[in-house]
Amino acid sequence: MLPMERAKASFEVARMSEALYGGADAVKRRRFIMMPAAQLLYPEKHEWTREELMKRSIDDFINIHKDFVQEGYRPQRDEVSWMGEIAGNTGSMMPHYGLFLPTIVGQGSPEQVATWLPRALNFEIIGCYAQTELAHGSAIRALQTQAVYDVETGEFILDTPTLGAMKWWNSNIGCVATHAAVYAQLIVQGKEYGLHVFMVQVRDENHHCLPGIELGDCGRKLGDNAIDTGYMRLRGVRIPREHMFSKRQYVTRDGQYKRRVSTGGDSGKASALAKRASYLTMVQARAGMTSLSAGKLAAACTVAVRYSCVRVQGFADTSEGQSYRSAENQVIEYQIQRSRLFKQVAICYAMRASGSWMNEAVRKLSDVANKSDATMPEIHASSAGLKGLCTKLSADGMEDLRKCCGGHGFLLNSGIGSMATDFVWQVSAEGDWVVLLLQTARYLMNARRAALRGEQVSGLAACLEPLRDPLFKISSARPSTPQAVEDLLNLDLLLQYFQYRTLAATTKVGERLDAKMSKGMSFEAAWNACAVGLKRAAESHIYYFMLRNFVEVIRTQQDEHVVPVLERLCALFAVQNMVAGELWSGLLPEDLIDLAEEAEAQLLDALRPDAVALVDAFDIPDRVLNSTIGRSDGRVYEALYESARDSPLNQGKGKVPFEGYEEVLAPHL
Template sequence: MAAERRVAALSRHLTSSSDVSLSAKVDLRDFAAEDVYLFLTRDNVELRAKMLDFLKDPMYRPNYYLSLMEFRDLTLRRLQKFVDQKFFSTFDYLNDPLRFMAGLETLASVDYSLCIKAGVHFTLCGGTIAKLGTEKHHKTFLPRLDTLELPGCFGMTELGHGSNVMGIETQATYDEETGEFVINTPTDTASKFWIGGAAQHGKVCTVFAQLTVRGKWEGPHVFVVRLRDDSGQPMPGVRIQDNGPKAGLNGVDNGQLWFYNVRVPRDALLDRYSSVAPDGTYSSPIPSVAQRFGTMVGGLTTGRMLIAQGAIDASKIGVAIALRYACARPQFNGKCIMEYLTHQRRLLPALATTYAMQLQSLRLKDLYMAKRPEDAKTIHVVSSGLKAGATWHRVEILQACRECCGGQGFLAANKIGPMKNDMDVDVTFEGDNTVMMQQVAKALLDTAAKKPPRPQMPSMEGASVTDLTLLAALLRFREDSLTAEVAAAIGRAAKVAAPGGKKAAVAAAADAYEDNLDTVLQLGWAHVDRITFEGFVEEVNTRAPREARPVLSLLATLYGLTRVERALAFYLASGAASGAAAAAVRAGVNGACAALSADGGWAALRLAEGFGIPDHCLEAPIAFDWRQIGSTVTM
């Protein structure tokens, strides 16, 4: 009823005859959730199914009654049992990255602590050894990581140094006499902080430290350092302090580390990009310290991709639960809460955004797997943007889902709340989002410094706001405009300061950048919005199952419209949109919401089914028969 009314209202609002397209799309054909699943999940389908089946084991059911220490203990046991199945190997980090990622991704649908505990061990520790180490390291460590005989840690962050890794203070000095590196923590701010696994279980750690050889500083390098001996006792010179309880993710035992003259053999240096000869001769194919370090950490994209994927998968679970409850829960006059426009506007853009991010993640994996050296910068930009975008979207999506479930959204058994708590970390770790979005913007500004973009303002007059080409043009226009705006501000500042010399000009440019940091962040977002929308549309056009194309194209429309709506002030201020166009955008969003939630919301529910979340991962009682909560369903 309400849906049909709004579809009708929509045709009144839209600005041209071509706008019937949306109402046409409302006539959504039936489509199979399995087809959509295969559209969204393209690799290791069988392996994933096998893992999910294994994770039915009662040991992996959520238990919210545990104390901190019990939960950590359970997480280790869960990981050991999982590892024993040998679904993948640390060697896959290099040999079969998709399999490697599929393995870790699957864990997130069960428990984020387990996923991160495994991620630190396999990706951050194992992956670093695989990528930055050479054969001797692989042979020595990877098989023992594979069995969890050596639980691994990743020691990059320090109490005083997070986002700015170049600024770490931990020292590694080569001692030619003994052929060893001596690792030291010179101050408390140099203590390694947040090191996953360090508090209790970790035995080996990839430690980032400033290398000094023959009195010369060579920048940050990575060393494999034993934290504990085989029996679990801390190694001599290693001081360990538990980070204690966190706001979530308490299955992971994060800890703080100090090194006091810890001696490690020359082979402890991961020497793929630089090496130290026994006599202390330092050599590296990359001469600049900054570039060398950039290459090292640049290779560690997998971690960032996993965090993005974890956020996307959590969004899937949240949206699926909230949609199922919304379509089954009446509150006033027997009307299901899904029928409220406010509810639709909270959940359906969340659904569309989750699809957009998932497809973007697939595209990034494709790019990554193609292994073309010329793509390195794009991979860095896209992975930074996706990481920040997907995790910030997740914050908003899970919050909306939790609120949409009313009180039930706060019940641990219904999963959204605990997931929200556990995952809150993802916006600041593996690259703080504010810093990540700047990485994206900086890349655009670098390009613009050479060749400034010429923003093309699309005309909305007489056009339909649901036209995918128009939406793409709008998103492109915003990105180009913001790029041009910030680039111009920087250029102007540099020019004004130029008479004072090159250094003054560079400083003025940096100041101008900082003065526009608010716009810089928006620019990062604008880029993410544009590429994810374009990707969504292209994926639907080229790879979507035929029956699902109308509904997926409607979903892409909704995604594009919500991104445009969010930035409406920009479009209005720039003159791209009139008041009427703004009204049409609103009507477009409302119309798409109506279409997706009509007839009991079957289309939205089916799309959520397309995520392919098995019942034992969906878990939440409200996703099944909420009327039974507490009577037959016990929490």
């Protein structure tokens, strides 16, 4: 079935891959990255114990990375998310490289970096990122771990003074880490200095816990179990003064707290630069998570689209009284199925575009690291919501695609079975999605207020420009009503509608917020009373942001066969969002919705011949998919059967029917 599908495509798959990943070079680099890891994926891994998963993930990670790193290789921006895409599980080494190393580089003084970085790169020390506590995750400012400076000995004394203060969810502290970057409240001579980071050695040379330190694994999780996410209790643990990370501040031997100033001497500028650098790091990390969300969703799309072309189900002619051998439909022919599949493919391409756009933005911003750039706060604020929304959309999308595979999607060997559950912690971790969307909302409210004051608002917030006019009314801002389906395939008009939605949602909730505060509510109370609306405004904005980035990326494309297909996907992304109705309440006239429904139907038909080619273009090797039902040769039933035969439950046959048979069943039969 699949070769037939591939023959229908309107574009060359290789050209589409280049569009997705940013050129032929990038595609090559991506394949190169995928190669070694792809050789280390195991179809039978779903049957492994946690211990086995952990062991192999550690071994594989070190084997793949050590030589490269020693030869001086440092991954480029997008390479990290490609690596994440292949790794079936996070594994205990990922946080070491992904969180601990950046902490050294980002928070360490030059001497600290020189001491710790080479050893960490070389796996001589294994580090953990120890921020979250049992009782505190999102509210970082309220972490309870203390680092009290002892001026007598020149040491910090670290404590997790209560049960809730115990460090928790610290990836790889359970069994593996030797060191931890511990976030703690710095207290010097009774005075609180806020959160700081400390390097703490947690295990000795025999890998036993050091005195005063209790470590353990938090228990089995919903997914992603190759890693020993753990807890850490500290009781009077003393570390040298030099183990406070001190790129920007330090404590003197006699207990004075000092900020470092840049060599230039201008401390205001220095702190602006520091802020800028930390913004850039965050934006970069979020761009990475956006790309990763796209990459994981791409794998699910690949499985579900291919399977939906192979799966035939239901007679083409539904009248009664026919033979059971009558001709049937491929399930992708069913409009609802196709709508669900292509919705995710479109979201996936849109996310990928936003990931690339953000990477590009980071690159540009880094180039001008000394110039002030007005778009920085805006990109930073959008990146928060983008991480929040994209991880959420990706997890939801994988699960819906799994459902599209019917019963077979429930088997782990389908490859799509546990995709969502292995991924979904990312919606909560590194910023809970709701908390992040509220950050974006806060930015929008500020931008709105600036516009109302008549100030210029830049970049994406430019959609709030109309607010500068004191006579502005939202009802007059609605873009022209499309007259025909074709109008709704026009990306500019679609963009205008998304822009209008942000403007309307921001205005509406902003006015409500103002009204509550002017009635005497505190900021916190008013904010909370409007929070549902604030989240809606932020989501509207992020969709607009994604659509805009998608359009911008398309405009840089040249291939005459690729561009129209991307335009269709982009229009579908927008039009399905309108048809679904969420976040659009009251904003779209009924005629427009009728047209949008028609546009969706047309786009689903127009994209139909390109279905398999669109997912082939994700360029995910079979070994990475690790899927019986999504394999590129389409031999779904053979693969399901072979994999089932390997089920451990089928191995004992002939001897005992199953463990416990004699005991629990035979006596009754």
